[in-house]
Amino acid sequence: MAAQFFVDWSFLRIKWFTNDSSSGSVTVSGLQVLGIPIESPVQKYLFCLTVVAVFALMAKNLVRGAIGREWMAMRDMDVAAAVIGIRPVYAKLTAFAVSSFIVGVAGGLWGFVHLGSWEPAAFSIDRSFQLLFMVIIGGLGSIMGSFFGAAFIVILPIFLNQLPAWLNIPMSTATASHLESMIFGALIVFFLIVEPHGLARLWSIAKEKLRLWPFPH
Amino acid sequence: MKLKSLIKGAALAALSLSSLLTAPAALAQAKEQFFPLLVYRTGPYAPNGVPWANGKQDYIKMINARDGGINGVKITYEECETGYATDRGVECYERLKGKGASMIDPQATGITCALTEKAPVDKIPLVTLGYGLSASQDGGVFKWNFPLMGSYWTAADILIQHIGKKEGGLDKLKGKKIALVYHDSPFGKEPMPLLEERSKTHGFELLKIPVTAPGVEQKSAWLQVRQQRPDYVLLWGWGVMNSTALKEAQATGYPRDKMYGVWWAGAEPDVKDVGEGAKGYNALALNTSGQSPKVIQDTSSMCMTRGRARARRMRSARCSTPAA
Numbered sequence: 001m002a003a004q005f006f007v008d009w010s011f012l013r014i015k016w017f018t019n020d021s022s023s024g025s026v027t028v029s030g031l032q033v034l035g036i037p038i039e040s041p042v043q044k045y046l047f048c049l050t051v052v053a054v055f056a057l058m059a060k061n062l063v064r065g066a067i068g069r070e071w072m073a074m075r076d077m078d079v080a081a082a083v084i085g086i087r088p089v090y091a092k093l094t095a096f097a098v099s100s101f102i103v104g105v106a107g108g109l110w111g112f113v114h115l116g117s118w119e120p121a122a123f124s125i126d127r128s129f130q131l132l133f134m135v136i137i138g139g140l141g142s143i144m145g146s147f148f149g150a151a152f153i154v155i156l157p158i159f160l161n162q163l164p165a166w167l168n169i170p171m172s173t174a175t176a177s178h179l180e181s182m183i184f185g186a187l188i189v190f191f192l193i194v195e196p197h198g199l200a201r202l203w204s205i206a207k208e209k210l211r212l213w214p215f216p217h
Numbered sequence: 218m219k220l221k222s223l224i225k226g227a228a229l230a231a232l233s234l235s236s237l238l239t240a241p242a243a244l245a246q247a248k249e250q251f252f253p254l255l256v257y258r259t260g261p262y263a264p265n266g267v268p269w270a271n272g273k274q275d276y277i278k279m280i281n282a283r284d285g286g287i288n289g290v291k292i293t294y295e296e297c298e299t300g301y302a303t304d305r306g307v308e309c310y311e312r313l314k315g316k317g318a319s320m321i322d323p324q325a326t327g328i329t330c331a332l333t334e335k336a337p338v339d340k341i342p343l344v345t346l347g348y349g350l351s352a353s354q355d356g357g358v359f360k361w362n363f364p365l366m367g368s369y370w371t372a373a374d375i376l377i378q379h380i381g382k383k384e385g386g387l388d389k390l391k392g393k394k395i396a397l398v399y400h401d402s403p404f405g406k407e408p409m410p411l412l413e414e415r416s417k418t419h420g421f422e423l424l425k426i427p428v429t430a431p432g433v434e435q436k437s438a439w440l441q442v443r444q445q446r447p448d449y450v451l452l453w454g455w456g457v458m459n460s461t462a463l464k465e466a467q468a469t470g471y472p473r474d475k476m477y478g479v480w481w482a483g484a485e486p487d488v489k490d491v492g493e494g495a496k497g498y499n500a501l502a503l504n505t506s507g508q509s510p511k512v513i514q515d516t517s518s519m520c521m522t523r524g525r526a527r528a529r530r531m532r533s534a535r536c537s538t539p540a541a
Contacts, residue, residue, distance in 0.1 A: 025403045110304075116307070116334040116335055117330040118331075121430060173298045
């Protein structure tokens with residue numbers, strides 16, 4: 001939270017952070033990776049998909065490995081973890097470092113690949129809250145959950161916003177957008193009540209049920 | 218500086234207008250041109266966003282009804298709600314460009330910054346009416362940006378010249394203090410390079426006082442105004458920020474007749490709620506205010522007959538005391 005305000009403050013005042021841009025918005029033109037331009041939406045999508053796939057695999061394997069088990073032990077009960085020989089400072093610091101690195105890469109992709117140009121307002125406190133909600137709604141402590149959470153927070157509002165047009169319901173832009181926030185808010189409350197462990201838990205329950213279906217024990 | 222930028226602006230305006238007007242003629246067989254309308258009818262900028270969106274839509278309807286479109290080519294449109302957020306704006310652009318957008322008018326400087334990189338790739342003219350990147354006046358660099366009706370550099374320049382005139386000459390500005398109370402976004406920061414240059418030339422002190430978006434909390438900004446006692450305040454606000462600023466000025470006891478707003482800070486929703494407290498406040502105006510222009514009469518009469526009185530509201534929303 002403090003970082004949120006501090007970073008905002010410093011980007012306003014330290015000129016070289018924004019490359020001396022007069023409007024405070026940072027732009028990079030002619031993005032390319034290994035000589036392949038990243039310009040059209042398809043190119044951007046494929047580039048982001050590659051990065052996401054690499055990071056998801058990395059995260060999944062980190063969590064399966066020794067260090068991931070240390071993090072889980074630390075999360076479940078730090079005193080017990082310390083007793084069995086896990087260094088609390090090391091486990092917590094690595095957890096912060098790895099997650100900050102992943103979020104940092106995500107921020108870079110968001111700012112330069114998706115938006116194309118960003119100003120501190122693109123990383124406002126609302127964005128931080130959205131990230132937090134993605135984690136909570138998706139399901140704490142699961143890799144799959146972060147995908148569900150992100151889809152819920154990012155794609156669902158856009159879907160809700162487009163729905164009236166697809167169904168050919170004449171509706172003013174303002175009404176559609178108010179309805180979008182209302183339904184979205186209601187869905188957040190609904191999912192948190194029905195499944196406090198997040199969408200990832202719903203997903204694993206569904207998988208279990210389908211495996212046994214149609215002959216449950 | 219001013220003359221040069223005005224000439225450039227006028228040339229670009231003419232260029233983009235002619236491209237807008239001739240392109241449909243060339244594509245006459247299409248008989249339709251699609252204009253994506255990026256609007257914000259919700260959020261903290263809705264007080265100004267709603268009349269703007271309504272007015273634009275009514276104008277297009279009027280052109281279709283009165284002239285049967287441009288050279289017989291009907292204008293079709295679709296709205297997309299951005300809420301003044303850059304990410305939603307980019308999403309709207311990607312959504313609507315596929316429908317054959319003839320031009321894009323993002324209605325926000327932040328979204329303009331983001332689209333400046335995308336428009337040349339998609340070859341869609343990015344038309345910014347009185348907002349956007351001031352530097353895009355240089356058409357050699359920003360080939361797909363078409364700033365119409367002046368940029369924020371024009372606005373800042375006119376304001377400084379007006380203040381100079383009021384003081385009895387630009388040389389009288391020496392030693393004066395001019396504060397820029399600005400919306401902390403690309404929009405608010407745009408006039409700075411020009412004001413910095415002007416302050417060096419004329420020797421006035423420039424105070425830059427940021428207001429965190431959306432601008433409902435401005436106590437600390439006006440505390441600075443009270444401590445520094447600037448001779449003039451330039452208000453670079455938008456939406457709720459403007460009426461809040463006027464209320465804070467009233468509470469601080471800062472004379473409103475020393476306050477000058479950019480054209481986005483001079484709309485009716487900005488001053489209406491402040492009432493008496495806004496007396497004396499000045500703002501720039503881009504457009505002719507009042508009932509007289511034919512286009513306004515046509516729009517309002519056609520909209521009125523169909524029970525849409527929005528154009529009248531739109532017009533009054535953008536009217537203000539011309540400062541220069």
